[in-house]
Amino acid sequence: MRAAVLHDARDLRIEEVPDPVPGAGEVLLRPRFTGLCGSDLHFWEGGLREVVRDPIILGHEFSAEVVEAGPGVDDPAIRPGALVAVEPMWTCGVCGPCRRGTYNFCRNMVWHGLSPKGGGMSDLTVVRASMVHVLPESLTAMQGALVEPVSVAHHCVTRAQVGPGGTALVLGAGPIGIAAYLDLRARGVERVIVSEPSAERRAAIGKLAELTGGGADLVLDPAAGDVVAAVRELTGGEGVDASIDAAGVEPAFHAGLGATRPGGRMVTVAVYMKPVAFHPMAAFLGGVDIVPSCAYCNDFPAVIDGMATGSYPLDGWVRPIPLEQTAAGFAALERGTELKLLVDVQGS
Numbered sequence: 001m002r003a004a005v006l007h008d009a010r011d012l013r014i015e016e017v018p019d020p021v022p023g024a025g026e027v028l029l030r031p032r033f034t035g036l037c038g039s040d041l042h043f044w045e046g047g048l049r050e051v052v053r054d055p056i057i058l059g060h061e062f063s064a065e066v067v068e069a070g071p072g073v074d075d076p077a078i079r080p081g082a083l084v085a086v087e088p089m090w091t092c093g094v095c096g097p098c099r100r101g102t103y104n105f106c107r108n109m110v111w112h113g114l115s116p117k118g119g120g121m122s123d124l125t126v127v128r129a130s131m132v133h134v135l136p137e138s139l140t141a142m143q144g145a146l147v148e149p150v151s152v153a154h155h156c157v158t159r160a161q162v163g164p165g166g167t168a169l170v171l172g173a174g175p176i177g178i179a180a181y182l183d184l185r186a187r188g189v190e191r192v193i194v195s196e197p198s199a200e201r202r203a204a205i206g207k208l209a210e211l212t213g214g215g216a217d218l219v220l221d222p223a224a225g226d227v228v229a230a231v232r233e234l235t236g237g238e239g240v241d242a243s244i245d246a247a248g249v250e251p252a253f254h255a256g257l258g259a260t261r262p263g264g265r266m267v268t269v270a271v272y273m274k275p276v277a278f279h280p281m282a283a284f285l286g287g288v289d290i291v292p293s294c295a296y297c298n299d300f301p302a303v304i305d306g307m308a309t310g311s312y313p314l315d316g317w318v319r320p321i322p323l324e325q326t327a328a329g330f331a332a333l334e335r336g337t338e339l340k341l342l343v344d345v346q347g348s
């Protein structure tokens with residue numbers, strides 16, 4: 001079969017590799033669309049090689065068709081041809097976090113698509129049956145590939161504990177920030193303010209704001225003025241109930257902390273590449289809970305339901321590319337000229 005194999009930094013090759021075979025409790029899948037994400041980009045740029053040294057098949061955000069269920073898979077919904085989204089965590093089920101139900105912190109976690117287990121950028125791949133979520137017929141394969149990143153956003157919005165009629169600030173309008181925006185709107189959060197330095201990304205979120213009935217005036221450029229002051233003005237001097245840092249840079253962290261009202265929450269969902277200098281007194285005096293949100297845990301079903309009811313439109317931020325253009329896609333992500341690229345693995 002063909003697979004996009006990352007051999008070293010910026011050395012991604014589309015090559016022939018042996019077909020995987022499903023073992024007991026596993027499922028053989030044919031990936032359809034596979035997203036390129038920030039963690040893939042770190043691998044592509046040569047980071048994280050201390051974690052994985054061998055060549056790996058990339059792709060942890062993907063939809064797929066079931067080819068064949070392995071021995072002992074008795075779920076009748078997992079039948080040949082079924083379209084599925086894959087929750088790409090191989091968890092152990094027996095460590096403390098797994099036993100407590102927080103499997104996103106499994107001590108023995110292996111990520112499908114970021115490990116030698118294989119990945120979604122290949123003609124075939126094998127995962128455990130329990131990692132497979134069968135999609136309703138109304139969903140497309142492109143939507144299916146977005147269930148994973150949208151689940152990251154859904155988890156962080158749940159952690160933000162903001163609901164109907166509330167106010168929120170999203171820092172950074174990359175794919176996770178956009179998905180968080182859509183998720184907040186879907187939950188009836190009335191005012192969602194977005195801060196994003198890129199004009200292209202502000203335009204993308206502005207269009208989605210129109211689609212979802214939100215105000216385009218609530219999109220701020222942090223380079224143009226004081227985000228904290230602007231947020232206070234937009235919230236009657238109060239500050240927002242919750243802020244979500246999907247940017248992962250120090251100014252965004254401080255803006256989130258300063259713009260959140262006393263008793264509110266600031267959720268960090270970004271992957272920070274550098275430490276942030278932070279005075280604990282800022283949270284102490286501001287009365288803000290700082291809450292990290294890592295990946296997702298039991299979020300896929302709600303996101304699939306939300307996809308089916310139109311909560312997460314793909315307009316203007318999702319674009320398919322052929323498998324052969326995967327390396328060019330990473331280069332575009334590095335330049336910041338694309339939002340979410342989905343590799344059309346089968347060229348459908």
Ligand SMILES: [Zn+2]
Nearest residue numbers: 037038039061
């Ligand atoms: Zn990802």
Ligand SMILES: [Zn+2]
Nearest residue numbers: 092095098106
């Ligand atoms: Zn575990």
